Amino acid sequence: MSSVEHPLRKYLRPSVEATTFCPGCGDGTVLTSILQAIDELGMTMDDFVFVSGIGCAAWIISPNFNADVLHTTHGRPIAFATGIKLNLPEKKVMVVSGDGDLTAIGGNHLIHAARRNIEMVVICANNGIYGMTGGQVAPTTPREARTITTPYGSLENTFDISRMVQASGASFVARWTTYQPRQLTKSIKKAIQKKGFAFIEVISQCPVQFGAKTGAGSAVEMLEMYRKSSISVKKAVEMSPQEIEDKIVTGEFIDTAKPELCEEIARLKERIRGEG
């Protein structure tokens, strides 16, 4: 019986015994969903370069994935990934990080990578809080939620990351919760195959910080909440802003084709070579 191995185990570094996530953390589900997508596409880890920033979600790929992995500084993974992709256009470059990393300290890079439409998959595990540092308010924290730095509730508005990335020019944008791992895997597969900037937001439970501080409860209670409050994009367009206020709109927001930066650069270089 001990000889049974999980079919996705082969994608992890041999030295990895277990992930460092807290019990019930949604980041583990994001991890398996990514590997499941790679497995179903029949790709190998050598087809990818993975980049992460700082925070719990950055540890999804580092050190776990048995691949080229660059675990960078806080907020900057997309900037590093851009430098990699521009110089290794034949490889798939995937950034996996959290909401604080990608939208607070690193928000500018996210906006501009989407604007450039550089081919890249960015997966944002959004737990609505700073988990690793002890449960501080994040740009994604719901208004009025209590955190360690908003003891009377947050006074600020909540970032709608997916809408922001879509407005910035991404080719593919989807949002799922960790209650929808199969849909998530399907979107990751599409994102990997997308010629352009592909962004996936995963609403992911953090029972230890978000659950405890805001009163959202345990991992299971949070998944139950995701189940109850998720509505599809199609349904959301027929609803009033008041009706969707407390809902999580999930699904694929955009999936379009437009000029991709690396291809444009290659074309330009080809043209200059011809003229020279």
Place this chain on the structure above:
Amino acid sequence: MENRRVRTGKHFMMGNVACAEGAVAAGCEFAAGYPITPASEIGHTLAKRLLEVGGYFFQTEDEISAICAGIGASWTGKKVFVPTSGPGISLMLENIGFAVGIETPVVLVNIQRGGPTTGAPSMGLQGDMVQPRRGSHGDYEIIALCPSSPQEMFDHTVRAFNLAERYRAPVFVMADAFIGHMREEVTIPEPDELDLTYRRILEKGTDPSTVKVFLDEEVAPMPIFGMGFKTHVTSSCHDEYGNRNLIDPTALDNFIQRLRNKILKHRDEIVQVECDYDNCELALVAYGAVARCAKEAVRVARSKGLNVGYFRVITAWPFPDREVQDLSHKVKKILVLENNSGQYYPYVKAEAAGRAEVEFLPPQILGQVHGLDYVVQKIEEMLR
């Protein structure tokens, strides 16, 4: 066939343009930058020149992105260049430390301008001299070169690439607005006269978990991305194989000391100074634009019969400690000239302590190079 990388010949050229040409000649394939006075001409030149040779100049959303994209590009095996000015370096500092920590070859140029803060963008000041050495948090060593002319903007940029590749480390070229915007004759050699260094890359097929690819004082081969090495590269404290270790202080000690020793053990290959102080009583110490004035002041003072010599710092970091010790043994007095309020001076003074008397002379007005008479007068005073 015409070599498109090396514009061999004599040119009347701006320092910043010579710097960009040096990068292209050295084999740079990727540069990233954000517009900033007084360094912009480097990017302007590279935007065209890199495309001509199959490379790319990437204009980023900010300087943080520039250094990050540069480091990412370097991990694909490319020679990488990140030109900017002081405010840009201020933004990049965290990730310059990252480049040190994960041993990434990258060349940075700081065309220094008047600070603090936005300051006076088009005026030259040597105001950032300690910044590359101590600006990023933590304990580390850095390499920094100080060109004094457009010719040296070319030469030092080529050398900076060689050092970055040799030691898998960030290397600074510390110029200023005077040198960057100065136009002089620049001789670009024949391609085969350029002695270019390329980093050692891990042999294809090697499993990096069985080979030391980090923290080797003799410089480990780089397990670059895209070759199937499955390298784990992390900003966290790590061992020789890239495994993160956050619980063992000996791992941290190893992480810091080996990175420092990688530079310090090879300081003889890195440190360069220009010396002319045999049998002199006093020596002027200067670098960059100010060194031109110091050299001329020494010539004038000598014509007046004054026994004065000259010590030009070419490699600012690692600090030329043994060279300054030698100087302090041989002269009685040292006068440090800098176009700032005395940034390099304390290092010289500390190294010469107990042997030579060290004084500092700023320019009459910060942001201007020292007046010739003003320096000669000071020499006369000190020798009186």
Place this chain on the structure above:
Amino acid sequence: MPKVYILREACKGVVDCDICRFVCPKDVLGKSDMLNRKGYFPPEVVDEDACTQCGNCMVYCPDMAIVVEMRKAKKAAR
């Protein structure tokens, strides 16, 4: 006959996590009384006959700690 394997040492326990039992539609899993080496109580299979091979426990588990052996190998979606 489906086979559900619990990789006990990879599990972080039903006390704090419990996602596998939450997503199982047939109450196949119960709580083990034996701690694993890390000090967690993994689930244990209590009613394997009820298992429909939906695979939820395996898909949702954040720690790759459950393997459901499918009777027929699923066609790999390519």
